[in-house]
Each structure stands twice: as C-alpha cells, then as structure tokens.
Amino acid sequence: MVDQDASIRAAGVVLLREGAAEPEVALIHRSLRSDWSLPKGKVDPGEHTVAAAVRECDEETGLVPVLGAPLPRQHYLALGQPKVVDYWAARVARDEGFSPDEEVDEVQWVPVDQAVAQLTYPHDADLVRLAADLPATTPLVLLRHAKAMKRSDFKGADDAERPLSGFGRTQAKALVPLLQAYGIEAVYTSDSARCRETVRRFAKSVDADIVEEPALSEAEHTEHPKRAAKRLRALLADPTPMVVCSHRPVLPALVEVIAGLRITGPADLDPALPPGGFLVVHRAFTGDAEPTIIAVERHVP
Numbered sequence: 001m002v003d004q005d006a007s008i009r010a011a012g013v014v015l016l017r018e019g020a021a022e023p024e025v026a027l028i029h030r031s032l033r034s035d036w037s038l039p040k041g042k043v044d045p046g047e048h049t050v051a052a053a054v055r056e057c058d059e060e061t062g063l064v065p066v067l068g069a070p071l072p073r074q075h076y077l078a079l080g081q082p083k084v085v086d087y088w089a090a091r092v093a094r095d096e097g098f099s100p101d102e103e104v105d106e107v108q109w110v111p112v113d114q115a116v117a118q119l120t121y122p123h124d125a126d127l128v129r130l131a132a133d134l135p136a137t138t139p140l141v142l143l144r145h146a147k148a149m150k151r152s153d154f155k156g157a158d159d160a161e162r163p164l165s166g167f168g169r170t171q172a173k174a175l176v177p178l179l180q181a182y183g184i185e186a187v188y189t190s191d192s193a194r195c196r197e198t199v200r201r202f203a204k205s206v207d208a209d210i211v212e213e214p215a216l217s218e219a220e221h222t223e224h225p226k227r228a229a230k231r232l233r234a235l236l237a238d239p240t241p242m243v244v245c246s247h248r249p250v251l252p253a254l255v256e257v258i259a260g261l262r263i264t265g266p267a268d269l270d271p272a273l274p275p276g277g278f279l280v281v282h283r284a285f286t287g288d289a290e291p292t293i294i295a296v297e298r299h300v301p
Contacts, residue, residue, distance in 0.1 A: 007075075007082040011053035012040020013065050013090035014131035017109065025115040025128050028060050029106040035120035038127065039063075040085055048174075049086045050299065054181045057090070061107045062098035065090035066183035068137050069265065069282040069295045071127050089131040093183060137282040137294050139182045140236060141243040142254060146171035147275040148194040160192040160219065168194070171276035171301050176202045178299070179243055182280060184208075186242040188235060190216040195245045198276070202243070216246040225253065232257045239285050248273070255279070258293065267296035276301040 015026040015038075027036050041056035043049055050067065057065045068089040075084055098107050110118060112132045116125040147168035154162040164172060179202045187203045189195040191212040203210050214220050215227035228246070232254050235244060246254060255271040258281055265282075273279070277300040283291035 007084045008078060009043040009049065010040050010083060010085040011043055011049040011056060012038050012085060012087050013053055013057050013067070014038055014071060014087060014127050015057060015061070015063060015065055015090050015092065016131060017092060019109070019111055022111050022113075023132055024109045024111055025132070026061055026063065027108050027110060027115055027118060028104045029108070030103060031105040032103065036118050037120060038087070038124050040087070048178060048299070050181050051177045053086065053088055053090075054177070058096065060104045062096045063107075064093045064096060065181075066093045067181050068139075069134055070297050071130055074123050074127070076123060087127055089134050134294060135284040135286070135292075137284050138239045139184065139241050140281040140283060141179060141182060141184060141278050142251070142258070142281060143175075143198065143243055143245045143278040144248060144251060144273040144275060145190070145192075145195045145198040145245055146175070160217065163193050164197045168275065169197070172198045172201050174301065175199075175276065175278075176205050178278075180205065183241045184243050186238075186240045187211065187245075188213050188216070188242060189245040190214070190218075190247060190250075192217050192247070195247070199243060199245050213244075216244070216250060218247045218249055221247075221250045221253070229253050229257045236261070236281070236283065236291060237289075239283070239291075243278075258296065261290055261293050263293040263296070265293070265295040267293060268298035269296060270298060273298075274300050 016023050028039055029036055039057040039060045043052040071087040073086055115128050119125045147165045149162050149165050187199050187208045188211045189199050191214050215231045221228050228250050251271040255269050259269050280297040282294045284294050285291050
C-alpha cells in the first residue's frame with residue numbers, strides 16, 4: 001500500500017467544451033518532457049486540492065475552470081516517487097489568455113477520440129473517456145458553518161446571534177475560492193449569525209444575495225424537525241449552482257434527503273462534518289421530478 005503521507009499530492013482537470021461535431025478536450029504539451037498531458041500540478045503546502053486544481057489549470061492554459069464531478073483519484077510513480085492526483089471534470093469559466101513558458105509550450109483543443117490517442121499516458125486517456133461520458137451536472141454545496149464562539153463565552157440572550165470565532169472568520173475567508181471553484185451562484189443559509197457570517201464574504205465576492213432560511217436553523221429544527229428536509233428537497237430540485245449553510249444537528253436530516261435520491265456514482269454521505277466542512281452534491285437534471293446524483297464529494301478545512 002502506498003503511504004499517501006509520503007506521496008506527491010497534485011490536482012488537475014479534464015477540461016471539456018462543446019465542439020463543432022463532438023465534445024473537445026484541452027490538452028497541454030510539456031516541452032521538457034515532450035509529452036501530451038492534462039492540466040495538473042502539485043498542491044502547494046497548506047493549499048486545498050480544489051484550489052490547486054483551479055490554479056494549475058489557470059497557470060498552464062490561461063483557462064479558469066469551473067469544477068464538475070470528481071474523477072477517480074490517480075496513483076502512480078513519477079520519477080520514482082509515488083504520486084496521488086485528484087481530478088475533476090471541468091468546463092471553462094473564463095479565458096485569461098495562454099502564455100507559453102518553459103513548462104507548457106502549447107495548448108490544443110481536440111475531439112475526445114483524438115485526445116485519447118494523442119495523450120502520452122494511458123491513465124490520462126482513461127480519465128478523458130470517463131469525463132466525456134458524464135452528464136452535465138450542477139452543484140449543491142451543503143456546508144456546516146465555520147467555527148463559532150464557544151457557547152460558554154457568549155453573553156448574549158439569543159444563541160442565534162452567537163458569532164464566528166476569529167478562527168472561524170479565517171475559515172470563512174478560505175471557503176471563498178473553494179465555492180468559486182464550483183461556480184456557485186446562489187447562497188442559502190440558516191438565519192443564525194454564525195451561518196450568515198460563514199457565507200457573507202463569498203456572497204460578496206460573486207455579488208449574490210444571501211437568502212435566509214429559518215427552517216435550516218437549530219432552533220427551528222428542534223421545534224419542527226421535518227421543515228429543514230422539506231426545504232432541502234425544494235432546493236435540490238432547483239438547478240442553480242448553490243451553497244446551503246446549516247448546523248451540525250441539522251445535517252443528518254439533510255443528508256438523509258440526499259441519500260434518498262438516485263445516486264449513480266461515488267458518494268461520501270457522512271454528515272459528521274467539522275466546522276467549515278462541506279459536501280458537494282453533483283446533480284444531473286434529465287426531466288425527471290428529482291435530480292440524479294452523479295457524485296457527492298466530502299471536503300474538510
């Protein structure tokens with residue numbers, strides 16, 4: 001078994017777009033290695049793999065991606081060292097312009113079949129096949145609020161007004177590029193201060209309104225335990241890319257709703273998220289009353 005602690009960690013994308021006749025894939029040519037590969041690179045110390053995948057694609061191609069469903073994690077040896085690479089299917093959010101350098105001297109958009117033949121490494125070709133076969137998805141991020149002030153330290157009369165701690169504010173700041181990576185456009189949150197503060201910085205970054213949902217609060221869930229699940233069912237049916245922020249005691253009921261849908265891919269449905277942790281629910285809409293869940297990712301700070 002490979003010791004992942006000793007492995008090089010990297011992240012990348014299979015970047016797809018609609019072509020004239022069939023989907024196309026972005027390939028990079030690395031001059032030093034004389035190979036054709038997928039946009040990817042090492043995770044910087046302290047960097048989240050989600051942020052690394054976006055950054056590396058941007059640096060190597062000039063294309064800023066929006067992440068879709070995750071692809072199988074790759075394990076292989078690179079120059080004799082074990083390497084672990086996380087990949088996502090992705091689409092282009094914006095084009096910043098490609099600038100060739102000593103690492104990547106060419107970017108090509110090619111049809112899927114050509115990409116499979118042109119890629120130097122078989123594991124890259126396998127990923128392209130998998131990504132091309134995935135349906136279009138849209139994410140719902142289920143987020144536990146960031147670290148709050150301790151209840152014992154809060155002097156207010158209403159626990160709903162208990163704010164984030166200093167560390168919680170740092171977590172909320174770190175969430176901004178992660179939520180941006182998935183192209184989140186809509187923000188729904190419990191009306192408690194610690195939830196509002198968790199998503200406020202992100203909402204401002206994408207100029208989104210914060211929609212308060214009392215049904216997602218701890219107090220409302222204690223009094224009316226079915227309301228949070230009912231509200232999440234309605235949100236799951238809305239294809240808008242969104243984040244839904246709630247509390248630890250409410251999360252099991254929300255995850256149960258997700259688990260009750262049709263799930264066709266890998267799904268980590270553990271509701272025991274730490275503060276600032278989140279699930280990314282990748283939904284495919286095919287005209288049915290409920291979406292199909294293609295995958296569920298679990299991320300912790």
